[in-house]
Amino acid sequence: MQRLIAHISKFIELTEEDRETILSCIQYQEVKKKDYLLRQDAICNANYFILKGCFRQYYINEKGLEQIIHFGIDNWWITDYDSLERRTPSEYYIQAVENSEIAVLDKRVKEELFSKIPGLERYFRLILQRAYAASMQRIKYIYEFTGEERYYHFSNLFPEFIQRIPQYMLASYLGFTPEFLSKIRSKKI
Amino acid sequence: MQRLIAHISKFIELTEEDRETILSCIQYQEVKKKDYLLRQDAICNANYFILKGCFRQYYINEKGLEQIIHFGIDNWWITDYDSLERRTPSEYYIQAVENSEIAVLDKRVKEELFSKIPGLERYFRLILQRAYAASMQRIKYIYEFTGEERYYHFSNLFPEFIQRIPQYMLASYLGFTPEFLSKIRSKKI
DNA sequence: CTGAAAAATTGAACCAGTTTAAGAAATGAC
């Protein structure tokens, strides 16, 4: 759990008391590969901090296929902000891609924590700022590059990551079919 | 400027003193059509609240074409969070699409305001949460629908808005060429 | 009102990526 404290400390100052307060409010949890943190139509109730492991956020599209819109790995928060905040049924699944460890911050507990440690409000603002900027960047890549370019760009940027996940998930995330990814890869040899 | 105060009040409680503090910290500004709030390679220095009008955020892609990644209209904040926070040269232009009125919140002043009114930290967190959720939603639409479907979806959702902007801007935002938009529209008649 | 610039249309040739379907390879549970 120290990973989470360390992460928060990179953004705001925490007293020893703050640390203890935070630790008393969050729950450690192990999650097995393929287990879900959230399913479609459920209302999301927590923010999840990934201590170790990998998760994917996806929805089932009109053709009945899984479309991955987000990956979360070590030291990232993951949740459905829309469902969490507006108390609406989620459109997304959040599922462990590998055996993982997380810290769970329940919605209600989060509000309490904010009143005890107002600095956390700032921490989450900064986290969201980064996430939003990354999301804009992602839209930029989708428009700017062909599928093949996106694949090479992504595998240069995260060479270890593409070893960790099945190819069909990468294809889905990058916005094309597994067949097309196969085609790209076979070209290279 | 009361529009901004009203907007903030929808998210957090403000005392009369808070209102005055905020009003003393932000600057009213009129912006003419085609004027820029931000240019590529400049470092972004403020958050801009659109009191009235319309802005587009775009970049110049590898082919030298303008690619719009975002529109901002009445009652939305617009900025380049990445450049603003990390003090890096921006990749984006932010330009007025029509004569507009804005409230400017300078970066340094913003930090002062946060220390005077800590609740604003929460306000911006909530704003960002919405913006991030909308951005995820946008990625979902890009993957889920064809260009034609995106066009009809968008014009059903914002029928007045498509009257306000040139078609080539809409095409760029939706991720296809003006020629293709022409084709879609001619089909309909 | 007028001319120049900006925006929208049209059509033909083209290409990036999908679909479908079948087989091969890798993984994992017992």
Add this chain to the structure above:
DNA sequence: GTCATTTCTTAAACTGGTTCAATTTTTCAG
């Protein structure tokens, strides 16, 4: 180990959308 399931590959036919180039329409400054 071995069988079932999951993942990956290959190839042909197809389609959504682009590119290029020429033309028309709209907008707007003087």
